[in-house]
Amino acid sequence: MKIRPQFELRVAGRTVRLGERTLIMGVVNVTPDSFTDGGRFLNPGRAIAHALELARQGADWIDVGGESTRPGSKPVTAEEELRRVLPVIRGLHSRRPSIPISVDTTKSQVAEEAVRAGAAIINDVSGLRFDPRLAGVARRYGTPLILMHLRGRPETMQQKPFARAIWRSLEASLEGAIRRALKAGVRRSQLILDPGLGFGKSRRQNYEILAGLTRLRRFHLPLLLGTSRKSFVQAIARGEGLEPSARRRRTQNLWPFVSALGAQQAAPLQIGDAAAVAISILGGAHIIRVHDVEAALPAVRIADAVLAAGRSER
Numbered sequence: 001m002k003i004r005p006q007f008e009l010r011v012a013g014r015t016v017r018l019g020e021r022t023l024i025m026g027v028v029n030v031t032p033d034s035f036t037d038g039g040r041f042l043n044p045g046r047a048i049a050h051a052l053e054l055a056r057q058g059a060d061w062i063d064v065g066g067e068s069t070r071p072g073s074k075p076v077t078a079e080e081e082l083r084r085v086l087p088v089i090r091g092l093h094s095r096r097p098s099i100p101i102s103v104d105t106t107k108s109q110v111a112e113e114a115v116r117a118g119a120a121i122i123n124d125v126s127g128l129r130f131d132p133r134l135a136g137v138a139r140r141y142g143t144p145l146i147l148m149h150l151r152g153r154p155e156t157m158q159q160k161p162f163a164r165a166i167w168r169s170l171e172a173s174l175e176g177a178i179r180r181a182l183k184a185g186v187r188r189s190q191l192i193l194d195p196g197l198g199f200g201k202s203r204r205q206n207y208e209i210l211a212g213l214t215r216l217r218r219f220h221l222p223l224l225l226g227t228s229r230k231s232f233v234q235a236i237a238r239g240e241g242l243e244p245s246a247r248r249r250r251t252q253n254l255w256p257f258v259s260a261l262g263a264q265q266a267a268p269l270q271i272g273d274a275a276a277v278a279i280s281i282l283g284g285a286h287i288i289r290v291h292d293v294e295a296a297l298p299a300v301r302i303a304d305a306v307l308a309a310g311r312s313e314r
Contacts, residue, residue, distance in 0.1 A: 001310050002214055004284050007222045009144055009189065011100045012120035018222045018286040022300050025061040025102065025289040026054030027228065030084040031068045044087035051092050055099050057293040061121065064088050064114075065104030069125055069199070078109045085110070086117050093118025102146070108133035115141045125150050125199065127177030128184075135184035146192045146224055147177040151200030166205040167215065170195055174219065192222050192287065198230040204242045206232040210276070213283030226289035227276035228296070229269075237272025274299035282306060 006019030016023075028051045032042050041047040051062045066084035067076050089101055102121035103114035108131050111122045115137065122138050123146040124130075138145040149170050151163060163169035174193055181191055193216060197206050216223055227233055235244070270292070277288050277296050281303035290296040 001282070001306075002217075002284070003311055004281075004286065004307055005217065005220070007189075007286070009192075009222065010142065011144055021304050022281050022285065023060040023287045024058060024293055024296065024300060025063050025224070025287055026051065026057075026059030026293045027289060027291045028054070028062060028064050028088065029068070030064060030066045030088050042084070044091060047088045048091040048095065051088070052096060054293045055096055058297050059099070059293045061100045061102055061287070062092060063102040063104050063121075063123055063289060064092070064119070065123075066110070067105065069104075078107045081105060081107065081110045082113055085114060089114055089117045089119050106130040106134070108137050111137045112141075115143060119143075122146065123194075124148065125194075125196065127173060128180040129177075132180055132184065135181045135186050138181070138190060139185040139187075142187075142190070144190050144192055145181060145186055146194055147174065147181065148194035149173045149177075149196035149199065162200070162202045162205060166201060166208055167212065170209065171215075171218075174216075178219065178221075188221070192224050193219060194224045194226065194289075197225060197227055198232060201232075203232045203235060203244060206230070207236075207242060210279055210283060213280070213285070217284060222286040223284055224287040224289060225280040225285040227280055228273055228288075228290040228292070230276075233272045233276045234269055237268045237275075270295050278303040 004019050006017060009016045009018055028041055028047050030041055030047050041050050051064070054062060064085050066081040085103060089103065092101060100120040101118055102123045103111055103119040104123045104125070105111050105114065106124055106126045111134050115122070121144045122134065124134055125148045127147045127149060128135055135145065151169065178191060182188060195209050195216065197209060201209070273292070274296060277290065278299040280288055281300065288296065288300065
């Protein structure tokens with residue numbers, strides 16, 4: 001097993017060592033149409049309370065997003081996105097200033113206002129394709145910048161033909177994102193890469209990326225992975241194959257209904273998520289992005305223990 005490389009990252013004025021243990025990013029969707037929680041945290045007070053609960057469960061970072069990026073979702077204006085996220089970021093930062101807040105946005109205006117309100121990390125699912133000026137915000141404020149691979153746009157990404165060679169598409173896209181960031185003056189030490197599992201990729205391609213994750217070490221940058229509640233994980237956990245059948249081209253998203261399913265039906269989905277988290281870490285992920293921190297934590301601990309045992313053998 002290859003030992004995960006370590007990096008140092010400046011976050012909110014502090015040096016964070018990546019690779020000694022896996023960091024957990026807890027997700028707070030402040031949207032009415034998220035594919036996982038369907039508007040449960042659109043109210044700022046409820047969103048802040050949820051974020052504090054995720055931190056209590058063990059989240060190292062909190063990722064706040066005001067625009068859904070689920071397949072088929074429509075973009076919202078910067079004004080609407082700011083209306084959703086700013087009260088949450090301000091409220092969370094005032095209550096827990098020690099926990100770094102990430103703003104999940106593709107808009108430079110939203111990123112700048114969010115950082116001024118207390119966010120310390122910028123998470124761009126477009127890899128600077130939608131608004132290259134976002135890199136300038138990261139440069140001016142010295143925030144870490146997460147660059148994700150996304151083919152197309154959220155509203156069409158699962159409808160258009162998928163890449164014939166996913167690794168060629170993935171590596172070329174990440175190379176382009178890194179170039180855009182560096183050209184804008186962002187320090188390389190601020191960058192984090194995310195292969196964008198579930199974003200414009202077939203079910204098989206997502207697993208090809210997980211199987212070959214160590215290939216991304218060629219970029220010599222820390223990795224963030226988000227497999228939480230993705231349909232490609234749900235499908236396999238429920239007994240489907242790598243290729244969707246003709247009758248079942250799209251897996252029904254059951255996560256909004258997990259609480260009503262009962263423990264027996266919900267367990268495979270939760271266990272599947274935990275398995276994907278462990279595989280991501282063993283493949284080299286430094287940060288995992290999850291909706292349910294408490295459920296993911298045992299898998300994180302087991303995977304980190306395996307990595308630690310591997311280091312001690314050398």
